[in-house]
Amino acid sequence: MAKKYPRIEVDLKKITHNTKEMVRVFKELGVEIAGINKVTCGSVEVANALIEGGVKVIGESRIEALKKLKDINAEKMLVRLPMISNAAEVVKYADISLNSEIKTIRKLSEEALKIGKKHKVVLMIDVGDLREGIFDEEDALKTAGHIIELPGVELDGLGTNLSCFGGIMPSEENLEKLNRLKKRIEEKYNIKMNTVSGGNSSTTHLIQKDKLPKFVNQLRCGTLLMLGTVEVTESRMDNTFIDAFILKAEIIELKKKPSKPIGTPNVDAFGNIPEFEDKGQMTRAICAIGRQDVDLEWMKPVDSNIEILGGSSDHAIVDLTHADNKYDIGHILEFELNYVAILRGMTSPFVYKEYVK
Numbered sequence: 140m141a142k143k144y145p146r147i148e149v150d151l152k153k154i155t156h157n158t159k160e161m162v163r164v165f166k167e168l169g170v171e172i173a174g175i176n177k178v179t180c181g182s183v184e185v186a187n188a189l190i191e192g193g194v195k196v197i198g199e200s201r202i203e204a205l206k207k208l209k210d211i212n213a214e215k216m217l218v219r220l221p222m223i224s225n226a227a228e229v230v231k232y233a234d235i236s237l238n239s240e241i242k243t244i245r246k247l248s249e250e251a252l253k254i255g256k257k258h259k260v261v262l263m264i265d266v267g268d269l270r271e272g273i274f275d276e277e278d279a280l281k282t283a284g285h286i287i288e289l290p291g292v293e294l295d296g297l298g299t300n301l302s303c304f305g306g307i308m309p310s311e312e313n314l315e316k317l318n319r320l321k322k323r324i325e326e327k328y329n330i331k332m333n334t335v336s337g338g339n340s341s342t343t344h345l346i347q348k349d350k351l352p353k354f355v356n357q358l359r360c361g362t363l364l365m366l367g368t369v370e371v372t373e374s375r376m377d378n379t380f381i382d383a384f385i386l387k388a389e390i391i392e393l394k395k396k397p398s399k400p401i402g403t404p405n406v407d408a409f410g411n412i413p414e415f416e417d418k419g420q421m422t423r424a425i426c427a428i429g430r431q432d433v434d435l436e437w438m439k440p441v442d443s444n445i446e447i448l449g450g451s452s453d454h455a456i457v458d459l460t461h462a463d464n465k466y467d468i469g470h471i472l473e474f475e476l477n478y479v480a481i482l483r484g485m486t487s488p489f490v491y492k493e494y495v496k
């Protein structure tokens with residue numbers, strides 16, 4: 140049967156390779172990786188590639204994605220704070236969840252008891268990025284005390300998230316808040332917690348600088364395993380692949396046209412006023428892929444002589460002027476995807492997915 144386009148080819152061996160390599164590097168530092176699969180829209184194939192690479196915990200942000208993964212051989216973590224309305228499903232499909240609201244945690248405990256489970260709670264602490272987590276330390280101390288009293292949940296540890304909403308870099312200083320709170324909670328309530336979850340892939344920059352505090356024993360990584368990149372330092376980890384996700388899109392128009400639009404300029408389809416340089420006549424192609432399916436700013440042509448000019452919901456327009464004359468109608472152009480483009484592409488029902496083993 141003819142292959143269908145647009146299509147993302149996912150090279151599972153590359154993802155497993157990246158994971159093995161990162162699990163090895165982190166293990167030397169006493170850090171476990173929770174493999175965050177959310178960019179793939181709950182792909183069982185990718186989750187299994189991460190597991191083959193050595194992760195023991197798989198994280199997703201949506202319960203619907205965890206449902207798809209219900210038969211995989213790993214502990215399952217919900218990384219977005221649970222919705223209280225959905226507590227029954229959370230304890231059914233996740234073994235661990237990240238939490239900051241005692242009201243929700245009480246409900247999780249109740250629901251877990253009903254099905255005879257003990258659900259693990261990681262209490263999220265906001266150390267400055269101002270997305271999820273308890274900011275006030277006394278409040279965190281009190282909440283921990285309440286969690287310990289609940290029979291259906293176990294306080295597995297503390298966690299934080301950075302470089303997301305506030306764009307704050309993980310540092311030895313801001314992570315110290317986790318260490319301080321861990322000690323205070325353990326002393327006050329005479330307990331031991333297992334996990335200090337020091338953030339997402341961005342915290343890897345402290346590993347690059349040999350500055351990851353010893354008390355951090357888990358990072359929750361998606362980007363790092365899928366792409367090998369540490370975006371906060373715009374760098375890559377050695378011996379990783381960046382091209383496990385390749386988008387293939389078909390050329391539906393190929394013509395010589397001017398490079399600057401003709402007529403009175405106004406807003407484009409997305410309300411922006413585009414600017415164009417006059418580069419004379421161009422060889423331009425339209426690919427059957429658009430902003431509904433990918434993010435054109437977060438992908439790049441594999442053929443470095445091709446440039447993406449822009450696009451609309453359903454079209455990507457590329458400059459083929461400097462490419463060889465080998466392209467024609469019906470030919471396939473390949474693009475390397477970065478995080479945001481993978482996220483949208485894997486989520487789009489209009490993009491076929493092919494897993495290469």
Ligand SMILES: *Cc1c(COP(=O)(O)O)cnc(C)c1O
Nearest residue numbers: 175218300339340359360361362
């Ligand atoms: C998305 C997410 C992660 C993983 O982020 P990456 O930057 O892809 O490693 C970790 N933790 C939480 C809470 C998340 O929402």
